[in-house]
Amino acid sequence: MSGPVLVTGAAGLIGTWLRGGLPERGWAVRCLDVVPVTDVRPGEEHLVADVTDPAAMLDATEGAAAVVHMGGISGESTWPAINRVNIDGTYNVLEAARRAGVARVVLASSNHATGYTPRPGSGLLTEADAPPRPDTYYGVSKVTMEALGSLYVDRYGMDVVCLRIGSALPEPTSTRHLSTWLSPADTVSLVDAALKAPSPGFSVVWGVSANTRNWWDLTAARALGYEPEDDAEVYAEAVVEVHGEPDLTDPVHGRVGGEYTTDAFDAENFQA
Ligand code: 15L
Numbered sequence: 001m002s003g004p005v006l007v008t009g010a011a012g013l014i015g016t017w018l019r020g021g022l023p024e025r026g027w028a029v030r031c032l033d034v035v036p037v038t039d040v041r042p043g044e045e046h047l048v049a050d051v052t053d054p055a056a057m058l059d060a061t062e063g064a065a066a067v068v069h070m071g072g073i074s075g076e077s078t079w080p081a082i083n084r085v086n087i088d089g090t091y092n093v094l095e096a097a098r099r100a101g102v103a104r105v106v107l108a109s110s111n112h113a114t115g116y117t118p119r120p121g122s123g124l125l126t127e128a129d130a131p132p133r134p135d136t137y138y139g140v141s142k143v144t145m146e147a148l149g150s151l152y153v154d155r156y157g158m159d160v161v162c163l164r165i166g167s168a169l170p171e172p173t174s175t176r177h178l179s180t181w182l183s184p185a186d187t188v189s190l191v192d193a194a195l196k197a198p199s200p201g202f203s204v205v206w207g208v209s210a211n212t213r214n215w216w217d218l219t220a221a222r223a224l225g226y227e228p229e230d231d232a233e234v235y236a237e238a239v240v241e242v243h244g245e246p247d248l249t250d251p252v253h254g255r256v257g258g259e260y261t262t263d264a265f266d267a268e269n270f271q272a
Contacts, residue, residue, distance in 0.1 A: 009071030021188030086141035115257020
């Protein structure tokens with residue numbers, strides 16, 4: 001693959017980590033966001049554009065080697081907002097890639113595509129153990145993202161890797177995060193693996209670090225070439241001291257989507 005990797009959401013948390021880590025792994029980065037990136041780094045290309053604008057997305061995608069789509073609304077919102085930015089936006093990204101002849105797209109899916117899945121009492125959940133079970137409109141947008149990815153692979157022969165990201169954070173701050181954490185370094189490793197894996201076709205993999213308390217199975221992600229190095233357990237003592245051990249009868253800990261599965265995420269709590 002020649003040309004830069006187009007990273008949407010480049011000014012966001014994950015986008016910023018990728019801008020730091022992908023060049024070391026041999027990727028030139030073309031940054032795209034609705035707001036300007038403030039800490040411009042040598043060698044980067046920069047575009048201010050909106051994923052909801054199909055023409056701008058086509059222009060942005062021309063000449064790219066691959067697209068890493070991290071842009072969008074990163075939590076629950078109103079249906080119109082989720083629909084416009086996350087669902088239409090993902091369609092625009094995939095359609096721009098198809099039209100521009102860019103064969104590989106890496107999509108930021110989320111654990112919330114499966115949020116109502118009960119946390120396993122023991123053992124690990126594979127991707128196949130967790131079919132769509134969204135916990136929010138946000139989760140629905142991630143299910144739709146995966147479905148669109150599947151369509152573009154089957155119909156147009158593209159490679160689309162969907163990363164069902166757990167909790168991408170600098171460090172864990174809750175006991176749930178001891179199971180769901182995806183560290184900054186492992187985020188870069190996972191995206192790099194998704195970009196380099198030979199002919200993945202359509203692939204959905206969990207995006208978590210090598211956490212001792214993981215409930216997601218990393219076999220499929222490792223098969224892409226992902227080699228996680230971090231483990232949230234390093235932070236366990238400090239986190240448990242503050243919050244106590246997780247109570248599995250509490251939905252926040254009994255379902256993989258955590259607080260997103262609670263009444264606090266009912267639609268009326270989100271205003272346009
Ligand atoms: C996500 O998908 C969100 O983008 C993030 O804000 C967190 O809520 C994360 O999931 C999580 O489940 O911790």
